[in-house]
Amino acid sequence: MIVEHSQEQSLNASKEAGSNASGDANGPRAMGADGPPAVRRRLPDERHSLTHHFSVGGQEGYVTVGLYEDGLPGELFIRIAKEGSTVSGLMDSFATAVSLALQYGVPLRVLCDKFSHTRFEPSGWSGNPKIGYAKSLTDYLFRWLELRFLKGEQGLLFELPKPAQPQREVTSVVEALGQIVEMGDAPACQFCGSLMVRNGSCYRCMTCGNTSGCS
Secondary structure (H helix, E strand, O other): OHHHHHHHHHHHHHHHHHHHHHHHHHOHHHHHHOOOOOOOOOOOOOOOEEEEEEEEOOEEEEEEEEEOOOOOEEEEEEEEOOOOOHHHHHHHHHHHHHHHHHHOOOOHHHHHHHHOOOOOOOOEEOOOOOOOEEOOHHHHHHHHHHHHHHOOOOOOOOOOOOOOOOOOOOOOHHHHHHHHHHHOOOOEOOOOOOEEEEEOOEEEEOOOOOEOOOO
16 A cells, blocks of 8 residues: 555656646747747739849949838849849849848838948948949948938938038119119229219229228
8 A cells, every 4th residue: 555655646647747847848938939920911913113223343333122011122133234244143042031031021111220330341332323333242232221211312412512602692672773764874993994983973892991082
């Protein structure tokens, strides 16, 4: 009897240990590790797209961006001029990975921040005044995506300087015409050479204050 009782206790202990182990494996920790399943947002069969030509360090190519109905990018195709090259194969595979990331909900801002300003060859001047020097193909592509879809074509690097504003602006067209009429056949100032303005029966220089003899 004592032997049977001890065996029953050992069996119960082993069952409790097994249940605790299974609870630890399938309990809150395992449930916390499992997140909600990722949902892929596929593009419609007919979609709008945008194709852009680029050239970085003499390496030319085209990038085509497929758009959702709301205008956000959902896929990326990159075609390098030298088909069959290592760069062409890598960029094609990279475009597929970026397309999947966009369709599974990765924000474009995150991708642009991650891949902009990455440095590797080929690199060089892009010929695009809004980007200038590109450190790599991915640097150019994601800076262009950022300008096109996140900043609205902003970020012009080589803006022409704005013309300086004149120190004195004419308040109205009537005032300007009045000044011309006042000049009439006015002589030039003998001191500074500016045209004088009629002041009663005489003339007065508005630049240096000299008069033609009247006060």
